[in-house]
Amino acid sequence: MNKVLRNLGIPILSIVLLLLTWQAIVVGFHVDSFIAPRPLAAIASITGNWSTLWPLLLGTIRETVYGFFCGAILGISLGVVMAKVRFIQKLIYPLLVLSQAVPIIALATPLVLIFGLTIRPIIIVVAWIVFFPVTVSIVDGLSHVDPDLLNLAKVYGAGKFRTFWQIEVPASVSPLFSGLKIGATYAVTGAIIGELASSTGSNLAEFQQHANANFNTAAVYGSTILMTIVGISWFLLVVACEIWATPWLRRSTARRRRLRLRQAVAKR
Numbered sequence: 001m002n003k004v005l006r007n008l009g010i011p012i013l014s015i016v017l018l019l020l021t022w023q024a025i026v027v028g029f030h031v032d033s034f035i036a037p038r039p040l041a042a043i044a045s046i047t048g049n050w051s052t053l054w055p056l057l058l059g060t061i062r063e064t065v066y067g068f069f070c071g072a073i074l075g076i077s078l079g080v081v082m083a084k085v086r087f088i089q090k091l092i093y094p095l096l097v098l099s100q101a102v103p104i105i106a107l108a109t110p111l112v113l114i115f116g117l118t119i120r121p122i123i124i125v126v127a128w129i130v131f132f133p134v135t136v137s138i139v140d141g142l143s144h145v146d147p148d149l150l151n152l153a154k155v156y157g158a159g160k161f162r163t164f165w166q167i168e169v170p171a172s173v174s175p176l177f178s179g180l181k182i183g184a185t186y187a188v189t190g191a192i193i194g195e196l197a198s199s200t201g202s203n204l205a206e207f208q209q210h211a212n213a214n215f216n217t218a219a220v221y222g223s224t225i226l227m228t229i230v231g232i233s234w235f236l237l238v239v240a241c242e243i244w245a246t247p248w249l250r251r252s253t254a255r256r257r258r259l260r261l262r263q264a265v266a267k268r
Contacts, residue, residue, distance in 0.1 A: 037218040045222035056204040057226055063119060063191040064234060067126020071183060075131035076176070079138025089139065100132050104190065108197035122194030129190040130183035137179030141172030174249070177242040184238045188231040 019039045025031065026038050033041065046053060082089040104125060111121035145168050153163045195205035204223060211219035 034215050034217050037221055041218045042221035042225060045216075045218040046226060049219060049222070053204070053207065053223070053226065056202070056207055057230070059202075060188065060191050060195070060204045060227070061230055063122045063194065064126060064187045064230060066119070067123040067190060067194075068130050068183060068187045068234070070123060071127035071130025071187075072134055072180060074127060075134025075179065075183075076138055078131070079135040080142065082135070083139050083142035093139075096132060096135060099128070104129065104193050105197065108194050111194075112197050117198050122191055122198060125194040125197075126187050126190035129186045133182040134176065134179040137175040138172055141175030142168055145171045173246055177238065177246070180238050181235060181242075184235045185231060187234060188227055192227060 022036075022039050026036050037045075078092070082092060107128065108121065108125050111124055115121045115124075149167050149171075150163065153167055158166070192205045195203040196209070204227065208220055208223040211217075211223065
């Protein structure tokens, strides 16, 4: 219980310190409200415009989720193929790096021209951001499997599929979630960029632009807070899935802690 409270308390404390720092800067330097509002004013803009914001927020969440899963599936599939077929890896890897050199905002506009003012170009932008770190993580994970384990599986007569499923997949789970966490952090950024390019007038990014044009700074900061909450929540959800999918990491850590404790007691 104490560990849970500590794990929750430290992040909450960091958020409180951030808000206090924000408040101190605004008050201490006498920053005008049209430049930077106080934290409570930004939060009040969220509650005051909630009837307008919540459907826009749901739309951004939907775009983030769809794009994230499309990018994750593409990244995993491509990563496995590249790790297993070296020729394809050497052929495609430079193209992957080149794809990430293209500015996302420059990619979003042509996608809108091709697919129209729909959710599809936004999903593609999010997937474009997510798939690269996932692909690289899978390739690295499958390329650095313990060779002793692979040789042992071969000695015991394990087939390629069984070796892949029981040895290579578990070995690549941790790198996979590293890529997924990076993708989750930037997924909402891709959704907002896609919304700006689509310019439908009924999304969270357009709400923020409208508030900015009307010098409603509190609403600008409030919508930014909502975007940040979406990104953090999605990241935490991926972390929760990682904890559920890799219980052996926590068990081994707990064993090491118990062993160190026993050694310390024995020395006394």
